[in-house]
Amino acid sequence: xxxxxxxxxxxxxxxxxERLDRTYAEREDVPGTKVIMRALxxxxxxxxxxIINEGRRLAGRQNAVRDxxxxxxxxxxxxxxxxxxxxxxxxxxxxxxxxxxxIIGPFSRLADVLSPGRELVFxxxxxxxxxxxSVRRSLQxxxxxxxxxLHAAIGHLPHVTVVxxxxxxxxETLQHAVIGHEVAHVALAEPLEADGPxxxxxxxxxxxxxDVAEVRRHLTTGQALSxxxxxxxxxxxxxxxxxxxxxxxxxxxxxxxxxxxMLLALHEFAAVRNRWSQEPTFPxxxxxxxxxxxxxxxxxxxxxxxxxxxxxxxxxxxxRVIDQIEDTIPNEHDKISxxxxxxxxxxxxxLDERLDDxxxxxxxLVGEFERLYDVAWDKLASGIPPAEEVFSxxxxxxxxxxxxxxxxxxxxxxxxxxxxxxxxxDDIALPDPWSQPMDWRVIVNSxxxxxxxxxxxxxxxxxxxxxxxxxxxxxxxxxxxxHVRGTLELSEIQLRLQDxxxxxxxxxxxxx
Amino acid sequence: xLSRAEIVRRLQDQRSGLAITPLIDAAKQLxxxxxxxxxxxxxxxxxxxxxxxxxxxxxxxxxxxRLRDYQDYVRRPVGSAFYLHPGEFAIARTxxxxxxxxxxxxEVVGRSSWxxxxxxxxxxxLIQPRFSGTITLELANxxxxxxxxxxxxxxxxxxxxxxxxx
Numbered sequence: 001x002x003x004x005x006x007x008x009x010x011x012x013x014x015x016x017x018e019r020l021d022r023t024y025a026e027r028e029d030v031p032g033t034k035v036i037m038r039a040l041x042x043x044x045x046x047x048x049x050x051i052i053n054e055g056r057r058l059a060g061r062q063n064a065v066r067d068x069x070x071x072x073x074x075x076x077x078x079x080x081x082x083x084x085x086x087x088x089x090x091x092x093x094x095x096x097x098x099x100x101x102x103i104i105g106p107f108s109r110l111a112d113v114l115s116p117g118r119e120l121v122f123x124x125x126x127x128x129x130x131x132x133x134s135v136r137r138s139l140q141x142x143x144x145x146x147x148x149x150l151h152a153a154i155g156h157l158p159h160v161t162v163v164x165x166x167x168x169x170x171x172e173t174l175q176h177a178v179i180g181h182e183v184a185h186v187a188l189a190e191p192l193e194a195d196g197p198x199x200x201x202x203x204x205x206x207x208x209x210x211d212v213a214e215v216r217r218h219l220t221t222g223q224a225l226s227x228x229x230x231x232x233x234x235x236x237x238x239x240x241x242x243x244x245x246x247x248x249x250x251x252x253x254x255x256x257x258x259x260x261x262m263l264l265a266l267h268e269f270a271a272v273r274n275r276w277s278q279e280p281t282f283p284x285x286x287x288x289x290x291x292x293x294x295x296x297x298x299x300x301x302x303x304x305x306x307x308x309x310x311x312x313x314x315x316x317x318x319x320r321v322i323d324q325i326e327d328t329i330p331n332e333h334d335k336i337s338x339x340x341x342x343x344x345x346x347x348x349x350x351l352d353e354r355l356d357d358x359x360x361x362x363x364x365l366v367g368e369f370e371r372l373y374d375v376a377w378d379k380l381a382s383g384i385p386p387a388e389e390v391f392s393x394x395x396x397x398x399x400x401x402x403x404x405x406x407x408x409x410x411x412x413x414x415x416x417x418x419x420x421x422x423x424x425x426d427d428i429a430l431p432d433p434w435s436q437p438m439d440w441r442v443i444v445n446s447x448x449x450x451x452x453x454x455x456x457x458x459x460x461x462x463x464x465x466x467x468x469x470x471x472x473x474x475x476x477x478x479x480x481x482x483h484v485r486g487t488l489e490l491s492e493i494q495l496r497l498q499d500x501x502x503x504x505x506x507x508x509x510x511x512x
Numbered sequence: 513x514l515s516r517a518e519i520v521r522r523l524q525d526q527r528s529g530l531a532i533t534p535l536i537d538a539a540k541q542l543x544x545x546x547x548x549x550x551x552x553x554x555x556x557x558x559x560x561x562x563x564x565x566x567x568x569x570x571x572x573x574x575x576x577x578r579l580r581d582y583q584d585y586v587r588r589p590v591g592s593a594f595y596l597h598p599g600e601f602a603i604a605r606t607x608x609x610x611x612x613x614x615x616x617x618x619e620v621v622g623r624s625s626w627x628x629x630x631x632x633x634x635x636x637x638l639i640q641p642r643f644s645g646t647i648t649l650e651l652a653n654x655x656x657x658x659x660x661x662x663x664x665x666x667x668x669x670x671x672x673x674x675x676x677x678x
Binding site: 505 | 520524525527531536539553587590591607609660665666
């Protein structure tokens with residue numbers, strides 16, 4: 001009897017996984033969810049095998065003894081399965097909404113190059129926060145109780161990292177830039193060599209080792225501690241300073257990967273509710289520094305992108321936005337010991353020395369932003385989605401102050417070009433290629449500065465230009481985020497279609 | 513009507529206000545006096561057996577309330593197939609986003625190769641100046657066999673016109 005009931009349980013789980021398989025069969029945007037389901041199928045399959053094997057082994061025994069022995073053998077597996085599975089099953093049933101889809105492709109690709117084979121799953125939750133969660137660890141803990149084969153099979157699956165994001169903020173496309181901080185966790189936690197330390201651990205370990213004597217002096221000043229107590233306090237201090245270091249490091253790497261939009265998004269996302277400074281009695285003290293320190297560190301990182309010899313209106317607006325963010329940061333400081341502050345700063349310095357090599361071409365290049373920011377801004381101002389970089393399109397960043405002579409020369413040249421084009425009407429040569437998709441980071445950063453400058457609002461009164469609080473501005477905010485979402489989608493579509501456009505022509509009927 | 517050369521010139525001139533983006537394959541999509549447009553990934557399909565008796569314009573509010581029962585939204589990945597069965601109607605959109613400046617209008621019709629097989633693109637053909645957005649395509653299969661439409665194929669064409677002084 002217990003045998004049948006056990007099999008009913010696993011069969012129900014198996015059917016549910018099969019149903020989800022069919023639901024997601026044609027979806028390309030949920031590879032991480034499909035990996036989770038593969039892992040769950042392996043586990044449910046192994047549990048079923050165990051049930052059947054035990055059932056066979058105990059078949060000859062008397063009912064009562066058999067049931068007791070059976071329950072002892074497989075009861076724990078089923079109990080663990082039913083504790084473990086609901087979280088992952090709920091996640092598999094509940095995929096991300098359409099409104100965040102535009103940003104998933106770009107972040108997933110970024111995570112894949114920073115940590116090859118890693119899949120991201122974007123999981124909407126009701127909490128207003130963004131956190132990472134690793135799937136493999138919890139599944140492998142379960143597999144350990146089974147067999148080495150199951151453990152190895154799960155180990156061979158791609159790493160899946162879940163990004164939990166607030167469902168309420170799904171339509172805040174610009175704010176999704178803050179996910180760059182989470183992708184930075186992936187970049188910094190990736191082992192430099194197989195089974196070796198990550199760059200994050202390496203630099204922190206070095207910095208901590210340099211100051212360990214100072215740590216012990218600090219901990220024993222004014223109090224006598226046993227060696228065990230000292231060790232415990234040392235670990236606590238180390239863990240806290242390491243956690244804080246990781247937060248600063250991921251902020252910095254996030255800006256390197258995504259651009260100044262990461263700072264803008266962090267400010268928008270966190271300044272509403274995060275503490276500006278931390279104290280030992282405040283929640284989160286052991287894991288997160290105050291926002292003031294974080295933003296103060298990030299402002300110069302964001303300014304790197306604006307430190308170019310350009311002074312057109314878009315650039316002036318962008319510099320003003322960063323200045324205004326800096327002005328909002330109060331002069332508050334976290335209550336943390338000098339030695340911890342020293343260790344954190346030293347770790348960040350060591351990291352900074354290695355970041356360019358570590359991130360390589362995955363960084364968002366200042367030159368790329370410089371090249372295209374004016375173009376993107378101009379398109380946004382004209383109501384055109386800046387999804388595509390048309391190579392032969394005239395640029396708006398040429399100085400507009402022209403002498404009359406220059407204007408006349410331009411007109412004459414234009415007439416000559418027009419005449420030539422008219423004469424060669426049937427023979428116009430198109431640039432090849434015509435265009436390429438605009439980098440998603442150019443789109444997000446340009447749009448964010450455009451929005452925060454107030455350029456997107458119909459009425460640009462000084463009071464609302466940088467603090468849009470009236471109802472019309474809120475509607476405009478939703479519409480602008482939708483416009484950015486659509487622009488990112490167009491860019492993604494062009495990226496995908498570039499490689500398959502020849503095949504698409506074969507799936508069409510020829511004219512005539 | 514704008515010629516290919518003029519369309520190209522205006523697409524390349526940032527001050528023209530004309531945009532058709534993205535042009536995945538400009539060489540193939542730009543005809544002598546037209547621009548081919550591709551099928552986008554979003555569809556609205558009509559359900560069968562909804563229990564709806566009529567759409568009565570005298571009762572517009574009822575239509576708006578019942579539309580949810582009548583239609584489903586479907587999104588298909590780029591390059592994937594969308595099946596339009598005989599007699600079936602679906603609303604789609606172009607992949608390209610168009611921006612027309614003041615003084616320029618457009619007309620959008622289906623490509624003749626599809627029309628001859630029974631695919632009717634019953635879109636309101638005239639696109640007014642200062643329009644911006646993707647073009648809605650109303651697709652109907654008047655043929656007797658299902659049609660397979662792939663997201664991203666060239667399915668319609670737009671011709672552009674200068675509008676006289678207002």
